[in-house]
Amino acid sequence: MAASTITYTENPVSALGVVVFLLLFYLGVRGRIRYMRTLERGTHALYATDFEARIPLKYNNELSTMAAALNDMAEQIVASRSKEKDFLLNISHDLRTPLTSIMGFLSLLKEKSYDNEPEKERYIEVLEERTGYLKKLIDEFFEISQLKWKPAVLNKSRVNMQELLRQVVEGYHPQSKDRRIETVLLLPDQSVHVEIDADLFVRVLENLLSNAFKYSRADTELTIRLREPVAENRRQCLLQLELWSTPAQTMESGELNRLFDRFYKGDSSRTGEGAGLGLSIAAEIIRLHGGRLDAQIEGERLGMMIELFMEK
Missing domain, CATH: 3.30.565.10 (Histidine kinase-like ATPase, C-terminal domain)
Known part of the structure; x- marks a missing residue:
């Protein structure tokens, strides 16, 4: 019994189509591959520059969307730090004002720099008022910190x-x-x-x-x-x-x-x-x-x- 033989016939058109497809595929993904490397370098740059650097946006696809999201995150971090700095300056100012007043009146009382008992009592009243205000500031600062950063349990x-x-x-x-x-x-x-x-x-x-x-x-x-x-x-x-x-x-x-x-x-x-x-x-x-x-x-x-x- 004679052995059967299978013959493969090359089709030049099909081969050319495969080559064209591979070429187009390479050209299509080459830009993405390069941008992925840009994205990687940009991510490292964000951390290296303390979130001051920004990733360039070149394409309108999911990779550029990711880059835009990272840039937005960096901007929010920078803005948050700026707010924290402003807050510390404000709270320092507000705490220092009553503290300076308290220290001044304590010094007057310690040195007995008053003319009579009514004046002494007035100094003490001012001290009580300033101390109460200082406590209010500290309580508010503690309360907002608790609400913002500690998991809240509502007693509804x-x-x-x-x-x-x-x-x-x-x-x-x-x-x-x-x-x-x-x-x-x-x-x-x-x-x-x-x-x-x-x-x-x-x-x-x-x-x-x-x-x-x-x-x-x-x-x-x-x-x-x-x-x-x-x-x-x-x-x-x-x-x-x-x-x-x-x-x-x-x-x-x-x-x-x-x-x-x-x-x-x-x-x-x-x-x-x-x-x-x-x-x-x-x-x-x-x-x-x-x-x-x-x-x-x-x-x-x-x-x-x-x-x-x-x-x-």
Whole structure:
């Protein structure tokens, strides 16, 4: 029986097609391979220059997207460090001011540089006031550090928002009377219940109200409005709480985005009091509740807007 023979016939056209395909493939990936090397060198450069260098963007593909993301990360790191530096300068200034005052009055008392007992008592009162203010600064600094960097455990309970607002606002009646600021509380007729950490939420309200009474113009109105919850989807509603005041000093719209920045303190507020942490503490607490705290300007009025999501 004769052995069968298989004959392979070369097709020049097919061979040429393979060559062309390989050539095109090489030309197509060569640029990517080179850019991958650029990406590798750029990554090393980021670390070598303490995130000051940037990776060049050459192509419109996933590699350039990765490079852009790395550049954005580097910019955020640099910006964060700048904010930390500003914060340290601000907190150092605010801590040094009362400390200098305390040391001065202690020196006067030690040297008995007073003419009579009433003057001595006045020195002691100033010392107590300055010491209390210094403790407040340290407590706020500790609180924002805890909220920002320590895992938070919220002790949530079902709270009637109308009752909570009435109780907190009532506690500010002396400030309202002293500053001649009329407080208007606008609440829905139907009770609004929401799951929140009541103690932390009271802290938010106290920070916002304290700021409003401290920085508002006298003989104006402070409006606190709780809006009816609005359905967002089949499971959740959006709850909005607004506080509108009239600041004594005109605020630029460009300042709004940085009001809640714990590292920011406007030049107009650098009077030796306050570390600029109250609003950032409030914003961080709302963030932990899955909501947001924003600011708006309408004419002369400044609005603090709280948004919270609640289950139906």
